[in-house]
Amino acid sequence: xxxxxxxxxxxxxxxxxxxxxxxxxxxxxxxxxxxxxxxxxxxxxxxxxxxxxxxxxxxxxxxxxxxxxxxxxxxxxxxxxxxxxxxxxxxxxxxxxxxxxxxxxxxxxxxxxxxxxxxxxxxxxxxxxxxxxxxxxxxxxxxxxxxxxxxxxxxxxxxxxxxxxxxxxxxxxxxxxxxxxxxxxxxxxxxxxxxxxxxxxxxxxxxxxxxxxxxxxxxxxxxxxxxxxxxxxxxxxxxxxxxxxxxxxxxxxxxxxxxxxxxxxxxxxxxxxxxxxxxxxxxxxxxxxxxxxxxxxxxxxxxxxxxxxxxxxxxxxxxxxxxxxxxxxxxxxxxxxxxxxxxxxxxxxxxxxxxxxxxx
Amino acid sequence: xxxxxxxxxxxxxxxxxxxxxxxxxxxxxxxxxxxxxxxxxxxxxxxxxxxxxxxxxxxxxxxxxxxxxxxxxxxxxxxxxxxxxxxxxxxxxxxxxxxxxxxxxxxxxxxxxxxxxxxxxxxxxxxxxxxxxxxxxxxxxxxxxxxxxxxxxxxxxxxxxxxxxxxxxxxxxxxxxxxxxxxxxxxxxxxxxxxxxxxxxxxxxxxxxxxxxxxxxxxxxxxxxxxxxxxxxxxxxxxxxxxxxxxxxxxxxxxxxxxxxxxxxxxxxxxxxxxxxxxxxxx
Numbered sequence: 001x002x003x004x005x006x007x008x009x010x011x012x013x014x015x016x017x018x019x020x021x022x023x024x025x026x027x028x029x030x031x032x033x034x035x036x037x038x039x040x041x042x043x044x045x046x047x048x049x050x051x052x053x054x055x056x057x058x059x060x061x062x063x064x065x066x067x068x069x070x071x072x073x074x075x076x077x078x079x080x081x082x083x084x085x086x087x088x089x090x091x092x093x094x095x096x097x098x099x100x101x102x103x104x105x106x107x108x109x110x111x112x113x114x115x116x117x118x119x120x121x122x123x124x125x126x127x128x129x130x131x132x133x134x135x136x137x138x139x140x141x142x143x144x145x146x147x148x149x150x151x152x153x154x155x156x157x158x159x160x161x162x163x164x165x166x167x168x169x170x171x172x173x174x175x176x177x178x179x180x181x182x183x184x185x186x187x188x189x190x191x192x193x194x195x196x197x198x199x200x201x202x203x204x205x206x207x208x209x210x211x212x213x214x215x216x217x218x219x220x221x222x223x224x225x226x227x228x229x230x231x232x233x234x235x236x237x238x239x240x241x242x243x244x245x246x247x248x249x250x251x252x253x254x255x256x257x258x259x260x261x262x263x264x265x266x267x268x269x270x271x272x273x274x275x276x277x278x279x280x281x282x283x284x285x286x287x288x289x290x291x292x293x294x295x296x297x298x299x300x301x302x303x304x305x306x307x308x309x310x311x312x313x314x315x316x317x318x319x320x321x322x323x324x325x326x327x328x329x330x331x332x333x334x335x336x337x338x339x340x341x342x343x344x345x346x347x348x349x350x351x352x353x354x355x356x357x358x359x360x
Numbered sequence: 361x362x363x364x365x366x367x368x369x370x371x372x373x374x375x376x377x378x379x380x381x382x383x384x385x386x387x388x389x390x391x392x393x394x395x396x397x398x399x400x401x402x403x404x405x406x407x408x409x410x411x412x413x414x415x416x417x418x419x420x421x422x423x424x425x426x427x428x429x430x431x432x433x434x435x436x437x438x439x440x441x442x443x444x445x446x447x448x449x450x451x452x453x454x455x456x457x458x459x460x461x462x463x464x465x466x467x468x469x470x471x472x473x474x475x476x477x478x479x480x481x482x483x484x485x486x487x488x489x490x491x492x493x494x495x496x497x498x499x500x501x502x503x504x505x506x507x508x509x510x511x512x513x514x515x516x517x518x519x520x521x522x523x524x525x526x527x528x529x530x531x532x533x534x535x536x537x538x539x540x541x542x543x544x545x546x547x548x549x550x551x552x553x554x555x556x557x558x559x560x561x562x563x564x565x566x567x568x569x570x571x572x573x574x575x576x577x578x579x580x581x582x583x584x585x586x587x588x589x590x591x592x593x594x595x596x597x598x599x600x601x602x603x604x605x606x607x608x609x610x611x612x613x614x615x616x617x618x619x620x621x622x623x624x625x626x627x628x629x630x631x632x633x634x635x636x637x638x639x640x641x642x643x
Contacts, residue, residue, distance in 0.1 A: 025459050053458045058484035062451040065444065065481070069424070069452030070459045072442050077455065095445045205440035205456075207420040207463050214389075216434045218443035 004185045010150040010177040014080060014106055014170070015040035017154035018052070022189040023104075024075035025053040027066035029085060032118040033174040034108035037080040050191055060085040064092030064105070071096070071103040072217040074201025076158050076192070080106035082174070083124050084115060087132070093167060094133030097234075098219025102161030102201075104154065105139070106170045108177035111315075111342040119342020120174030122264060125319035128171050129293040136231060138238045139169040140245065141292040143263040147181035155186065160245060162200055164237055171292060173315070175265035175344060238294070246299070247290035252278070253303050256285030258358055261300065261324050262313040263289040265344065270313045273350035284354065289320070297327035304328040309358035312336045313350055315343075333358060366390065387413045391435045398598025400588025401429060403555040404497055405436055407565045408466070411572050412439060421464045422456050424449040426473035429503040433468050447478025450485030453492045464575050466493040471512040472502045475537040479511075482537065489546030489580035493571040496538065496583065499590035500609060507593035511535040514612055516639040519593070525639075534612060538585045539630040542619040548580030550619035554587040554610070556602040567617075579622065587613055608639055 008016070015037045018026060028038040038056060046052035053070075057063035063079045070077040081089065086107045096103060107128065111121035126132075128141050140160050142153045150172060157168040192200060208214045221227040252274060253259055262270040267288040277284040285307075287300055304310060310332055312321040318336035325334055337353035339345045374380065384390075387409035395401045412421050418439055425433040427446035434441030444452045449467035457465040467474075474482050474496050485492070501519055502508040508521040512534050516525040526534075542550040549571055553564035564586060571582035587609050589601035596604060617625050624630065 025455060027455060053455075055454070055458065057451070058480055061448065062454075062481055062484065065448035065451035066455035068444070068448075068455075069442060070455030072452075073422070073456055073460050075459050077459070091445055092448075099443070205422050205442055206460055207422060208438070208440045209419050214434075214438050215440045216443070217441070218434060220431060220443055 002185070002187055005182055006185055007180055007182050008147065009036055009180050010144075010147045010172060011036035011108065012040045013147045013151040013183055014154060015044070016185070017151040018078055019044060019046045019050060020186060020188045021155045021158060022050070022076060022191040023052055023078055024191055025055075025070045025077040027055050027057050027063040027070070027077070027079050029057050029060045029063050029081065031060075031082045031085045033110055033120070033177050034080050034082045034106070036177075037106065052191065060088040061092065064089040064096075067103050067105070068092055068096055068099070068101060071101045072099065072204060073206050074197045074204030076104075078104035078106070080108065082108045082110045083112055083121070084110075086124065086127070090127070090133035093139065094131070094135050094137055095219050096167045097137035097139065098135060099217050100165040101167065101217065102158075102165050103167050104157045104161060104170065105167060106172065109171065109173040111340060117342040118174070120265060120315060120344060121340070121342060122173055122266060122315040122338075123317070123319065123340070124171065125292065125314065125316060128169055129295070129323070137234065138241070138293050139167050140164065140241060140294075141169045141171050142247070143171050143289060143292050144176060145264055145267045145288065147176065147179065148183040150176060151183050151185070155189070164241060165203070166237065171264070173265050174342070242294040245291065246294045246296045248296040248299055249288040249290060250303065251286040251288070252283075253285035253287060255283055256307055257283045258309050258311065258354060259285040259287050259303060259307050260311045260313055260350070260354065261287045261289065261320070263292060263320070266313045266315055269345055269347050270350055272347035273354065276347055276351050277354065282359065292320070295323050295327065297323070300324065300327045301329070304332050307332060309333040309335075311350070311354045311358050313345070314338050315340070315345070385409045385413045387418055387438050388436055389438045393436055394432065395429065396592045398589065398591045398601065399429075400499070400555045400586060401497060403561060404495065404564070404586050404588070405433065407555070407561065407568050408468070408495060409437060410565065411569045412464075414569070415572060417464045417572070420462065421466070422460070424452045424456070424465070424467045426467070426469040428470035428473045430468055430470060430497065431504065447473050447476070448481055449473070450478065450481040450490070450492075450494065453494075454485050454488070454490045457490060457492050464493070464572060466495060466572070468495045469497070470503070471496070471498045471500065471510045475511040475535050479537070483541060483544070486541040486581050486583065487544045487546045489548070491575055491578050492581060493575060494581065494583045495568070496585045497588050498585055498613065499588045499593070501590045501593040503590045503593045507590070511537070512613070514608060514639060517608075536613065538583065538613075539618060541583060542624060542630055546580050547583055547619060548577075548622045549574050549582040551583070551617045552585040552587065552613060552615050554605070554615055556589065556605060560615075585613070587615065
């Protein structure tokens with residue numbers, strides 16, 4: 001497929017981008033509101049075209065561990081789920097991070113806690129960027145705000161994952177996953193050849209040739225001194241991501257008296273609220289996070305110096321706001337506005353919150 | 361002892377007139393194993409490694425180790441290896457094989473890993489008929505964590521968490537997972553072997569060879585249970601532990617083929633458990 005204009009759901013965009021970006025495998029388990037990812041893959045039958053393997057696993061624990069096994073052979077392997085399923089994957093994610101296995105995981109968030117609701121939410125921020133599993137680790141976390149970005153970020157994810165040997169998380173939500181929008185497809189990227197796999201993942205386990213020692217994929221190190229050295233190596237990697245791989249978008253921030261910080265579907269609502277405020281003569285800007293880890297701390301702190309207040313909009317009880325306050329060292333008035341349980345705030349509510357919590 | 365020291369010592373002994381009668385298979389590394397002397401893991405490792413060597417598939421094999429005593433099997437086998445989270449080895453192996461169909465993939469797991477925390481992964485990998493080999497070492501106990509009750513712990517058997525013996529009313533029945541998975545259409549070869557005598561070792565090796573040969577046939581999953589003593593966990597000498605295993609484990613976990621070429625072996629009753637078998641006293 002070349003560059004074409006299409007209309008599709010966010011979840012379908014994820015599936016089609018996996019095929020188009022040369023993914024080797026997908027392992028998943030059904031859960032609302034992301035089931036269309038695997039349904040699309042199964043309907044497309046990529047094993048007959050690109051050779052991509054698609055398998056429905058017996059649980060999210062199995063699917064994330066299938067990702068571990070497949071990705072540790074140096075192949076591009078992905079899974080997707082929604083919040084309760086992602087909770088089940090936390091063990092696998094910390095093992096993947098600990099064994100430094102590049103892979104792609106997509107979370108189409110729904111409301112919690114527990115079984116919660118099947119409607120959109122953004123209450124998995126802490127789980128995503130503060131280490132949902134045990135141990136000190138980070139997932140490179142991308143937050144798409146459109147169906148186009150759902151598609152594009154799959155392509156970007158492979159580059160980051162293999163560059164840093166680290167799992168990449170696309171943190172979306174039920175609104176982006178379920179809504180239909182137009183998108184431009186990209187040229188297909190062929191799956192790696194055997195030679196490319198070996199060149200891109202010399203650490204991987206595909207069968208030891210006589211020319212190299214056996215490769216071992218593990219996160220176990222019983223010698224504390226060596227485990228500390230390994231942890232320091234991981235931290236260095238995360239620091240490099242913070243230095244080089246931060247992504248964000250600023251709209252109308254140059255002359256803004258106030259800014260809204262948001263990501264994903266909340267940023268789309270905030271954009272409308274910003275326009276409504278501008279029409280009323282209030283100079284509002286939008287700082288949209290694209291990477292949640294690494295967090296654009298320096299860039300946000302720069303903008304924060306010039307404004308009178310920050311409103312954080314997130315469909316949660318206020319998780320992202322903690323990183324905003326850390327970035328700005330609480331140097332400016334910062335408040336949270338959010339709705340819960342699958343309720344999506346309206347632009348009018350966001351504007352009202354801005355006026356009542358920040359401007360007043 | 362470093363490898364160079366081993367080589368030097370070997371040369372010394374040869375110079376003194378000793379004859380070399382035993383060679384380690386090249387598919388095992390020189391890393392000193394951490395297993396307790398007398399444990400069946402060392403023997404089972406060697407058998408798997410010999411089969412890989414004899415079949416000439418060292419460069420095509422990927423192993424998956426569990427959490428448990430054999431967690432560091434990757435240090436001992438000179439093949440590419442992945443270490444799985446507890447119980448998840450069959451999920452890893454599923455993906456390794458599906459994405460790399462020309463490789464030989466095996467899991468190496470203990471009873472706690474395969475038959476307790478990993479039961480779902482075990483049953484579903486078997487039921488899908490994944491074209492892999494599963495090596496299952498059953499010693500009736502969690503060895504690595506200090507001898508707690510395993511799903512395979514016998515009724516009446518003492519462990520760190522059943523200090524007065526396993527009670528059915530409290531702990532339920534021992535799980536014969538091997539018989540259970542033999543009833544699934546996805547399994548092609550299911551057998552139970554042991555490694556406590558030279559004769560048993562030879563039979564176990566033939567079974568492991570068969571299980572790896574079956575991967576070439578692409579007909580489904582091959583599953584080899586190996587009964588082993590856990591002399592440390594059972595708190596016995598290795599010799600006494602092997603005797604206890606023969607007297608107590610084997611009546612409950614009968615040795616032999618259960619399913620061959622996709623068919624249950626005649627006269628094998630996969631549903632019966634020898635619960636009435638009197639347990640000899642564990643000291």
